[in-house]
Each structure stands twice: as structure tokens, then as C-alpha cells.
Amino acid sequence: MESRSHPVPSAAQSANPPAVLVEHLTKVFETSFSRAKVSAVADLSFQVAQGEIYGLIGPNGSGKSTTMKVILGLVQATSGRTEVFGIDSGKVGSRRDVGFLPENPYFYKHMTGRETLEFYGKLCGIHGAELRARVPELLATVGLETAADRSIAGYSKGMLQRIGLAQAIVHRPRLVVLDEPTAGVDPRGSRQIRDLILQMKAEGTSVILCSHLLEQVQEVCDRAGIVSKGRMVLEGRLEDLTQVEQQMEYVVEGGAPGLADEIRALVERSGARLVSSGHPRTTLEKLFLETTEEREPVSGGTRHD
Numbered sequence: 001m002e003s004r005s006h007p008v009p010s011a012a013q014s015a016n017p018p019a020v021l022v023e024h025l026t027k028v029f030e031t032s033f034s035r036a037k038v039s040a041v042a043d044l045s046f047q048v049a050q051g052e053i054y055g056l057i058g059p060n061g062s063g064k065s066t067t068m069k070v071i072l073g074l075v076q077a078t079s080g081r082t083e084v085f086g087i088d089s090g091k092v093g094s095r096r097d098v099g100f101l102p103e104n105p106y107f108y109k110h111m112t113g114r115e116t117l118e119f120y121g122k123l124c125g126i127h128g129a130e131l132r133a134r135v136p137e138l139l140a141t142v143g144l145e146t147a148a149d150r151s152i153a154g155y156s157k158g159m160l161q162r163i164g165l166a167q168a169i170v171h172r173p174r175l176v177v178l179d180e181p182t183a184g185v186d187p188r189g190s191r192q193i194r195d196l197i198l199q200m201k202a203e204g205t206s207v208i209l210c211s212h213l214l215e216q217v218q219e220v221c222d223r224a225g226i227v228s229k230g231r232m233v234l235e236g237r238l239e240d241l242t243q244v245e246q247q248m249e250y251v252v253e254g255g256a257p258g259l260a261d262e263i264r265a266l267v268e269r270s271g272a273r274l275v276s277s278g279h280p281r282t283t284l285e286k287l288f289l290e291t292t293e294e295r296e297p298v299s300g301g302t303r304h305d
Contacts, residue, residue, distance in 0.1 A: 017086035019175045019206035020048040020071060025080035027066050027230075040066040042230040044080070050174070053197065053207040055217035055224035055238075063230035064210050068177055071208070072100060084175060099168035103180040105160065109153035113144050113163050116152060117170055124171035138166040141199075143192060158189030165196055175206045182213060194220055218242065 027041040041063040048054040058064050069075040070082050073089050087094040107116050117135045121127075126134060139148045142162040147155070155163065161181055168176055178197070182190040190213075197220050200207055211217055217224055218238055225235040234241065252259070260277065267274045 016050070017083065018047040019050045019052070019085060020054075020208065021081070021083040021086075022046050022067065022071070023081040025067065025070060025082060026078045027063075027070060027075065028078045040230055041070075041077075044227065044230065044232055046225045046232060046235060048175075048206055048208060049222075050085075050206055051201065051204045052223065053201050053209060053221045055221035056208055056210050056227065057212075057214065057217055057224060058227035062227045064227055065179070066230075067227070068179060068208070068210065072098065072177060097174040099171070099173035099176040101161075101164045101168040101176070101178045101181055103183055105164040105167075107152045107160070107163065109151065111152055112149050113139065113152065113155070113159075114148040116163060117166055120167040121170045126171060134170065138170060142166045142196065156189075158185040158192075161185055161189070161193060162196075165193065169200070169205075173205070175208070176200060177208045177210075179210045180212065181209070182211070182216065190216070 023045050025041050025044040026039070029038045029040055030036070031038060044063065044067060046054075046056075056064050056067065066075060070077050071084065071089050073092070073095055076090060082089040084094040084098060108119075111119065114135055117138055118131060121131045121134060136145070136148075139145050142165055144159060144162055144166070147159060152160070152163070161183075165178075165181065168178075181197070182193050185193065194216060197207060197209065201220075209217060209221060221238055223235070223237050224241065225232050227233070252263075264274055264277070
């Protein structure tokens with residue numbers, strides 16, 4: 001597959017470095033028994049601008065998790081360069097402004113939601129009045145005020161993901177890395193988490209989002225990179241990647257009877273071909289949210305109360 005990724009400038013060349021710079025990253029693992037070498041990431045390059053939401057997507061085993069671990073300083077690269085706000089990601093200082101939510105976060109089940117955030121806040125160096133103000137603020141942000149003093153053991157999957165998101169931003173990081181933040185979460189919880197991600201962007205936070213939910217990536221990300229077999233195979237702005245070449249779409253509301261026939265005839269006279277036409281549809285997710293939120297009948301379908 002042809003790569004459409006763009007050259008990555010060096011952070012040193014800019015007074016305002018990108019939030020994340022990955023340049024010619026390669027990571028080779030050596031298996032324990034056969035000593036065979038396995039390439040997890042091969043000459044991967046991309047960057048995340050400050051204040052941008054970047055989607056990193058690809059099939060299982062494509063190298064996404066390894067790439068994130070290198071960015072977070074958890075795994076050392078075989079070769080190449082990774083920087084966070086211009087600092088080598090292998091240095092401890094690069095992690096001061098980073099928050100991370102893994103796919104399956106683990107929390108101490110005997111703690112409440114409030115105690116969990118207090119615990120992680122202290123780990124991040126927040127104490128006293130600042131911490132006492134920050135914890136209620138975060139609980140309100142993720143919609144867990146009423147569950148603040150309940151044990152984590154009684155939290156649903158969606159609640160665990162939201163408390164995980166709260167701990168990731170407890171120290172107001174400039175970069176947040178999210179690995180499958182809505183995995184196992186119902187559509188309503190997924191929407192809440194998505195809104196929180198957009199809120200982070202509005203506040204100027206940079207976000208790397210790894211997700212198998214491509215619709216979610218398309219909704220919230222500014223740019224995305226598709227990784228396969230450790231290599232970047234496609235990268236760009238979402239509007240560029242999703243645009244169907246040589247096709248245009250028009251949505252018409254109202255109009256006189258016969259308008260559709262006139263439009264069809266105009267298209268044929270111009271020598272073009274009408275690929276499709278019809279009434280616009282909603283999405284199943286939107287229908288689910290509307291029918292579980294409202295109590296009035298919905299036209300075009302049957303409500304079962």
C-alpha cells in the first residue's frame with residue numbers, strides 16, 4: 001500500500017516543538033527461547049502538534065502499543081528518535097506533562113473514587129488545598145460526583161474508564177495518551193468519554209487516541225495515522241483521508257415535486273454518472289441515544305417501553 005505520510009521536521013528546528021515527535025522509530029524484540037528477532041516497529045515517523053487530537057489506528061499486532069510504550073518511556077527504542085515537547089522520551093523529565101489511560105486500567109478496589117484521585121494526585125506532587133479543590137473538580141468533570149464515595153469494586157466498566165480518565169488528567173498534563181478509552185463501554189458512556197476528549201482539546205491539551213472504533217476516531221481526531229506491520233501506511237487530516245475522490249454530495253431539503261428527476265437529468269446531460277440517491281439516514285448510535293433519553297414517540301420507528 002502506498003504511503004501518504006509527510007516528512008517529519010526535527011523538533012530542534014522549531015522554537016515551538018510538537019507535543020510528540022516520532023522519527024524513524026524502530027523496535028526489534030528478541031524472543032526468549034529461539035533468540036529470533038521480531039520487528040515490532042519499522043522506521044515509523046509521525047508527529048502530534050500541540051493542541052491536536054491524533055488517532056493512531058491499526059490492526060492487532062501492528063506496533064501501536066509498542067510505539068506508545070516508547071513515547072511513554074516504558075520501552076527503549078532500538079533506533080530512531082522520540083520526543084515529548086522537545087525532550088527525549090527516554091528521559092524522566094519528558095513524562096512530567098503526560099497523562100496515560102491504558103486499555104485495562106487497574107485500581108485498588110478497596111478505595112473509593114475520591115480516594116483514588118487523591119492517591120494519584122499525591123503521586124503527581126499535588127497536595128493540600130490544591131488537591132482538595134482538584135478532586136471534586138475532576139469528579140464533576142467525569143460525572144462521578146454521586147459515586148465519589150463508593151468503592152471502586154462496585155464501579156461499572158464505564159465508570160472505571162471515567163475514573164481512569166480523571167486520574168490521567170489529575171495533574172493537568174499537556175499531553176494525554178488514551179489506549180482504547182471506550183473499550184467495553186455502552187454507547188452513552190462512550191459518548192460521555194468522547195465529549196471529555198473534545199473538552200481536553202478545547203482546553204489546549206494534546207491527545208493521542210488509539211482505538212479500534214474508527215467512527216470515534218473520525219469524530220474527534222484532527223489527523224490520523226494507520227499503522228500496519230510496524231509501518232505507517234497512511235497519514236493525514238481526517239477530511240482528506242475520508243474524502244471520496246471525484247465525487248460530490250448535495251443534501252437538499254424540501255423542493256418542488258419532480259426536483260429529483262430534474263437533478264438526475266442534469267447530471268446525465270453533463271456526462272457524469274449518478275452513483276446513488278436517497279433519503280439521509282441517522283446512525284444506530286444516535287437512534288439508541290435518542291430513544292433511551294427521550295420519552296416522546298420517534299417517527300419512523302416503533303418505541304417499546
